[in-house]
Amino acid sequence: MCPDLITLSAYFDRELTENSFKEVESHLKGCSFCTNFLSRLEIHRTGFHADASALCLDGGELSKFRRCVNRARLRRIPSVRFVAVPLPLAAAVLAVLLVLTVLNFMPIERRFPQSARLQRNIYPTTVVSLSLTPNDVENLIHLMEGRQGFDGHATTYVLPAELPVAWLGNPQVQNAAVHENKP
């Protein structure tokens, strides 16, 4: 009598005990039905193995896996989300920013009334050299006191041509130097 097909299938997978295995083996010698069944299974197995051997791995699986791990790590970094800010806080921050902006454009004297403003338009100092002898000074004073060429208001004096006065610098600078040296 033939063993059942489940046993034959297990025989094919070599999953029977030694005794059962031997029993089936001796039965197979004289039974074409059972050998036919087993050869069917063999054909299927050949098909599976042919399928499996057709699969080729390119050997880059591990490096591909490393990229997968890196991508997974990147995914786990939380993305930047909008932070919920209470309306009063947002309004306060906005007001502070506005005040700072207005202050920035206000003249410095209005912002800090105690501060001094440095004048930038100061004339450069100029040296005026007069090489006058005490006699010349006497003559000059005498000349001015005698109102010679003096119109009473103007600050223009007509000095004698022979007066040894040497001016250094251009006229504008000279003017400024005179201003500066005023007491």
Added chain:
Amino acid sequence: MSSSAESEAEFIELFNGFYAKLYRIVWGICGQGEAAEEICQEAFLRYYERRDRLPGGDEACYWLIRVAKNLALNYEKRRRRENEVYRQYSLQASKTVRNDGEHEVLADESLKAVQKALSMVPYKLRIVLILKEYADYPYSAIAKILHITENNVKIRVFRARQHLIKLLSGEELYVP
């Protein structure tokens, strides 16, 4: 060697030693090389991230198979849903051209036909046969992977083969 370097080295050993087998199993389930690769990578990634809490050795392989087979099954379900409309259309078309076209293809027990027929075997039976034929696991290991008894494995393997024979030759086998 530090413990993290040790676990890294163990992981690489597992990856290199088991990837090809896992790939064959997943390919057996979903029949698509590209998808099988994605699924294997995903399964290994899941193992990698939890490797400190997961077992090593054979149990690690079983764990990977369980994860990969679930991923493959989900993939297959999705693909079947997507292809449903197309399949309906192509079945109708082949019926009009050749009355018995579908059967003719399957009656051929050629190597190509085996894979096609396997994809038509119910999943519960198919997965057992895949673990047997593509990964060459003994019944005891298949029982551990699928959390079923060895006897159950023996029966499911046979039922899967029964389906194959019917699909490939149109022949009904007597089942005791």
